Amino acid sequence: MTSEPTTAPRLSRQKQLAAYRRATKVLPGGTDSNFRAWGEATIYVDRGRGGHVWDLDGNEFIDLRMGYGPAILGHADPRVDDAVDAAMRKGVSFSLTSEQEIRAVELICEMTFCDMARLTVSGTEATMHAMRVARAFAGRDKIVKFEGQYHGVHDYALISVLPTDVTQLGDRDNPVRLAWGRGIPKAVTETVIPAPYNDLDFLRRLFEREGDQIAAVIIEPVLGNAQGIMPRPGFLAGVRALTAEFGIVLIFDEVKTGFRFARGGAAEYFGVTPDLACYAKAMGNGYPAAAFGGRREVMELLPAHVSHGGTYAGNRVAAAAAQATLTILNETDALETIHRTGRTIQAGLEAVISRRGLAHVFTGHPSMFGIMFAEALPTDYRGWADTDHELYDAVAAEMLVRGAMPEPDSREPWFICEAHARGDDADRVVSIFEAALDAALEGRAHGEVPRHAHGAAASSAAG
Numbered sequence: 001m002t003s004e005p006t007t008a009p010r011l012s013r014q015k016q017l018a019a020y021r022r023a024t025k026v027l028p029g030g031t032d033s034n035f036r037a038w039g040e041a042t043i044y045v046d047r048g049r050g051g052h053v054w055d056l057d058g059n060e061f062i063d064l065r066m067g068y069g070p071a072i073l074g075h076a077d078p079r080v081d082d083a084v085d086a087a088m089r090k091g092v093s094f095s096l097t098s099e100q101e102i103r104a105v106e107l108i109c110e111m112t113f114c115d116m117a118r119l120t121v122s123g124t125e126a127t128m129h130a131m132r133v134a135r136a137f138a139g140r141d142k143i144v145k146f147e148g149q150y151h152g153v154h155d156y157a158l159i160s161v162l163p164t165d166v167t168q169l170g171d172r173d174n175p176v177r178l179a180w181g182r183g184i185p186k187a188v189t190e191t192v193i194p195a196p197y198n199d200l201d202f203l204r205r206l207f208e209r210e211g212d213q214i215a216a217v218i219i220e221p222v223l224g225n226a227q228g229i230m231p232r233p234g235f236l237a238g239v240r241a242l243t244a245e246f247g248i249v250l251i252f253d254e255v256k257t258g259f260r261f262a263r264g265g266a267a268e269y270f271g272v273t274p275d276l277a278c279y280a281k282a283m284g285n286g287y288p289a290a291a292f293g294g295r296r297e298v299m300e301l302l303p304a305h306v307s308h309g310g311t312y313a314g315n316r317v318a319a320a321a322a323q324a325t326l327t328i329l330n331e332t333d334a335l336e337t338i339h340r341t342g343r344t345i346q347a348g349l350e351a352v353i354s355r356r357g358l359a360h361v362f363t364g365h366p367s368m369f370g371i372m373f374a375e376a377l378p379t380d381y382r383g384w385a386d387t388d389h390e391l392y393d394a395v396a397a398e399m400l401v402r403g404a405m406p407e408p409d410s411r412e413p414w415f416i417c418e419a420h421a422r423g424d425d426a427d428r429v430v431s432i433f434e435a436a437l438d439a440a441l442e443g444r445a446h447g448e449v450p451r452h453a454h455g456a457a458a459s460s461a462a463g
Contacts, residue, residue: 009401012057019044019056035068038408048075050419053405061405062425062432066415068407069256069368072282073325073334074419080285080324087320095311100319107326108283108291112264113273117293118302119314119322123255123280124152127218129308130276130292131156134216134249136306137275137298144206144217144248146197147175148381150225151218151253151278155184160194162225162411166385172196197223197380198231200238207246216249216276221266224256226384227363227370228413229377236272243275249298250274255290259283259329260338260367269365282329287321288312334418335367341426342366342416348430352437363413370413384411388452391440398436404429 020042023030029037036042044056051074053063073080087100101119108117120126131143143156147169151157158180160169170176177189196202221236223229243250251274257266258279267273276294283289293299302308328334343366353360361377363370372378373388389410396406406414420426443449
């Protein structure tokens, strides 16, 4: 006899529903980003502190999104906020260069492989400018990017990004240039060549065929929008060797991994040095700070030969935030604390899932990781489609109503901040996950959570 499903907890939503109805009159989708537009489930935030966030209705959550990664120290960190407050009282935007800008870039160069860098205000701008500099340096037009990788929302980045139906990407050996949304000129798409991640053989064939037209390869060292799928051993080193062989510029998009995997980002963590890199997110602890930089030989094309500018580039708020955040990451054990907390949470999740007999794998790095219900670890974005992401999405939804907030999409990793080490946050995340997993499995038993044809299967003991 089948038991009745357990009633799920309910969150107060009255103020947020009112905010949604108000917002949709003036904001398309009710938000300033497509990624936040969840219909009537859209979350409207009130405040954050440390590793926690509160919505307009007063519901409190352990935040596992952290703004998609920027708040690496925690929300409203007083060390950063006090530095910004002191700086901004001298004036914010002059379109002149401040000492904070110089020191922020000195820190980037001290912590990473970069000889030179320039500040901007978003990861989108950083990747856009890096691509332009790479084209100028190489004297070629085409850019190779990897399927499922997100490099911002400029036209050259929105090719073969995040289709739910991976068959839209075309044949694996001959991928199509899939534009993400309307309004991207076909002429732009023709300059971008998609490639499967973790496949050096494909890359060599491509370079042998079209290498004389390819200016650069831009790559997230890990698949940041597929729960942080890691490179196979030797893959990044192989990409570095191939780009060097064919005279192609290598750009690391470290918007997510920079100053998170290590002080020197993924380049340090994996021991592979690109020609250029893009940084944002963690470098400002939530303030709109970003940068692109690299080898002196490449960066010295600026200012004489390549256009770059921006009224808000290097503004005092962003520069002060970057200086304060990078100083903390460079001079304290904040990163070690983050990594240790991530490992603690992973160990707890591992025990929970294993007790229920579910096939699963962890992806990514302890500071930025995902859980996939699958028999084998996927190696590229297409492999995500073969995981039981329906179960994961149900777990994420159940976690939200119990007081923890991962992104409600199985492609986005969990982000750990320094403040998550305080109190019992790590233990609470594990216990909330356990209750959410049981609720999702119960929902599946009652036909409320669809079964994935190629995903992980639970043992009979899992319900």
